[in-house]
Amino acid sequence: MDNVSLITMFVLSGFNETENYQAYIFALTLLCYCFIVLVNVSLIVTVILDKNLHEPMYILLCTFCMNGIYGTTGFYPKFLWDLLSPVHVISYSGCLIQALVMYSFACSDLSILAVMAYDRYVAICRPLQYNSIMSKQRVFLLVCFSCLTPFCIIGTNIVLTSRLKLCSPHIARLFCVNWIIVKLACFPADTLVNNIVAYITIIIYVFHGLFIVWSYMYLIKTCVHSKENRAKFMQTCVPHLISLITFLVAILFDVSNMRIGSKDWPQTLQNFIAIEFLIIPPIINPLIYGFKLTKIRNRIIGIITFKMKLLWS
Secondary structure (H helix, E strand, O other): OOOOOOOEEEEHHHHHHHHHHHHHHHHHHHHHHHHHHHHHHHHHHEEEEEOOHHHHHHHHHHHHHHHHHHHHOOOHHHHHHHHHHOOOOOHHHHHHHHHHHHHHHHHHHHHHHHHHHHHHHHHOOOOOHHHHHHHHHHHHHHHHHHHHHHHHHHHHHHHHOOOEEOOOOOOOOOOOHHHHHHHHHHOOOOOOHHHHHHHHHHHHHHHHHHHHHHHHHHHHHHOOHHHHHHHHHHHHHHHHHHHHHHHHHHHHHHHHHHHHHOOOOOOHHHHHHHHHHOHHHHHHHHHHHHOOOOHHHHHHHHHHHHHHHHHOO
C-alpha cells in the first residue's frame, strides 16, 4: 500500500484572502459564468441550426466553444459552491478529475487553434484543393484529434500522479493543479516518470504552438501579394490570431506564476492569474468570432431582429 495516498481530502487555501468579499465575488463569478455559457451556447446553436454554416471553419469554431464550456464547467460550479461554504475542501478523486478537466481543456484549446490554423492555411494557400482536403471525414478526424488526444495525454499524467503517496493536503490555489499535487509527494518519492511524461506533454504542445506560428508566417507571406487574400486573411484569420494571443498570454501568466511566481505576491493577484485563462478566452472568443465573421454576425443579427419583431407584434 506504499503507493496509495492516505490523503482523502485536499484543503484549497487559495480562498483564505476571499473571506471578506465572498458575497461580491460570488455575484460577479455567477454573472461571469452565466455570460460565458450564454455567448458560447448562442454561437454553438447558431452554427448547428444554420446549414450555411456547416463548413469546416465554423464546425471548428463550434468545437472551440464547446471546449470553452467544458473547461469552465470544470471550475465555476465548484468555485461558486466553495464561496458559499465555510470549509474549502475537495475530495482526492474530485481533485484529480478537476486537474484532468483543467489541463485537457487548455491543451484542447491549443490543439483546436492548431487545426484552425491548418484550415486557414489550406483555404488561402490551396483554395482549389480546399474541399477535397477538408472533407467531412477529415474534419471529423481533426475534431476527434483535438479533443480526445489531449484528454488521453493528460489522463496519462493524472494516472501517474494517482500512484504517488502524498504527505500534505494543502493546495495553495483555488482549484487542483496536477503539477502542485506532484509537489505534495512524500520525500523521497519516485516522480521521475511523472516529470518525464510532463516534459513530453510540454514538448508536444510547444510543437503545436510552433506549427501555428509557421502557418501564420506562411499565410502572411502569401497574402502580402494578393489583395483578395489580404481581405480573406483580415476577415477569417485575425479573430483566430486574437484568440491565440489571448490564450497564450493567459497560459503564460499562469505557468510563470506557478514556476517562478513569488510567494510575496498578494494572494488575490495569484488567484486572478491562476483563473485568468478560465475568464478571458471563454468570453472573448465567441464575441470576437460573432462580430468579426460576417456569416455568423448576419445570422445573429437576423435572429435578434426576428425576436424583436415578435415581441413588438
